[in-house]
Amino acid sequence: MYLKRLELLGFKSFPDKTVVKLTPGVTAVVGPNGCGKSNILDALRWVLGEQKVSLLRGSKMEEIIFNGTRDLKPLGMAEVTLVIQNNKGILPTEYSEVQITRRLFRSGESEYLLNKVPCRLKDITEMLMDTGIGAHVYSMIQQDMVDAILSDRTDDRRFLFEEAA
Amino acid sequence: MYLKRLELLGFKSFPDKTVVKLTPGVTAVVGPNGCGKSNILDALRWVLGEQKVSLLRGSKMEEIIFNGTRDLKPLGMAEVTLVIQNNKGILPTEYSEVQITRRLFRSGESEYLLNKVPCRLKDITEMLMDTGIGAHVYSMIQQDMVDAILSDRTDDRRFLFEEAA
């Protein structure tokens, strides 16, 4: 089972629909400062149901919607779709591909879809349970996590173990 | 006026006397992880009178004394000397070179010397006042300072301005 592609529309610095094809093996993502690399990680975290806005570098969830540039107006909705290849039949579905979609409107309304059918976040997390797919600390590692894990002051280390157990 | 050399003896990973010659211009310091580069910065901070143990990465001041390796025993004293070239006559002394020395013994006893003559830390800081030489935030910049300066939660940004005023 592996991630097949990520589709971003209206999410942070992706006003137009962008498809990021994902392949097995090791993929390096490179580019200048501020061009959008970490935003891709944020998009994956978000579509997997992340609710902590601080982990998306915002102060409110609305901030993940494309808010315009010098030349473009802000958009009213952000949508990210993750397509997972179900080649080992691990996911409880007869489809060979599973699509998870999350949408957020400026009104605050949000939607989740499984294979384009509206559902609840609960349905998605239940399907992914025990697959290892999720916004786990050990699946998405960022530079500032090093200090958090080694510090005695935060609960991050504790939390790591609880996620694995 | 510029820093001429730094002499380390018994400080962190420098059990034997080590002389680091310093020249005008831009000097790059390179080497593998853990080989002692940041320790040199710590030594300069310490000889200029740093009292905050946390800024020296320790929990008590005694930890800056060489505490041994697999093959060597710990030492009983740490000593660092900074030699400053007084070519512009900025420092209030007739010497062309000024030596600042700091020593710490395991007993906790500590000494300061100016041109090898024992003195108080106060004498050193008074001499250096208005020269710009000191353990200022903007003279010794480390990676983790970036977040501290940009964070609204710490006083570091405030403190930066107070140091400059």
Next chain:
Amino acid sequence: AKNLFLSTFEEVRKNFQQVFEELFTGGQADIRLLSEDDPLESPIEIIARPRGKKLLSITQMSGGERALTAISLLFAIYLVKPSPFCILDEIDAPLDDANIHRFLKIIKNFSDQTQFIIITHNKITMEASDNLYGITMEQPGITKVVSVRFQEDVQEGVVDTSLDR
């Protein structure tokens, strides 16, 4: 729950000792529950001693040593329940060349069962990857994703991380 946590803890502990020894080419590391009779609430202590060095507190280790120690712990936990994907955002930034090679070797070993996406500015990491995505912002504020090298079409060429010159 308590027994599940304890058995997971033991497994992480063995993995941690192994991964650390590989990344540090020697040395020893361990994790301990500070209060053994209350595992679910107990703080977890990390002990790390690079090869040939004496045991020091985590705070006294160098930037790169700390990063490698945190990475060892994260991989130790990952090994308990490998996730199908793992995204690393500039984790290689504090590492020297030799440590980057060791880090990439471990990732290669895990990459048959896990898709790795490594955001990086480092040339060694780029060279070692199977696939390469270039991210740019030709129009300010708008991210563009370009596939630079895919496993099927290995092209040689100089990759300039500052694609915006």
Next chain:
Amino acid sequence: AKNLFLSTFEEVRKNFQQVFEELFTGGQADIRLLSEDDPLESPIEIIARPRGKKLLSITQMSGGERALTAISLLFAIYLVKPSPFCILDEIDAPLDDANIHRFLKIIKNFSDQTQFIIITHNKITMEASDNLYGITMEQPGITKVVSVRFQEDVQEGVVDTSLDR
């Protein structure tokens, strides 16, 4: 004291706008006292907008953009009262190649009145420096300092940061 602080603040502010604009090849930045009538206690706000982008909070900026913003502020303060020396410990780690060049250009400009010591793993920074110190640990736990290149004797050669292979 209040007037000294206010005039220093104004000077830092002008410097910050200038340095930011140079490091970001455009864009705008500012600092503001949140409570103007109580300057000595007031929090200081940082506002930064890279070229072509819309104003975002500091937390939404990328890792490299944040580093450059903090560096701009540190240099803005340094310019008020330039210190004879400045040590930078791996400040270039989150920067892409083009930004490292801009950062080094500013340092070169200041290097006639300030001695810069840059601890780095980055090849571009090493190449650009006047002098180069190699630090190694042939015997574990014991630092050895080797002068690799001094301004008087410019040698060409490949510098391997992992001198311990």
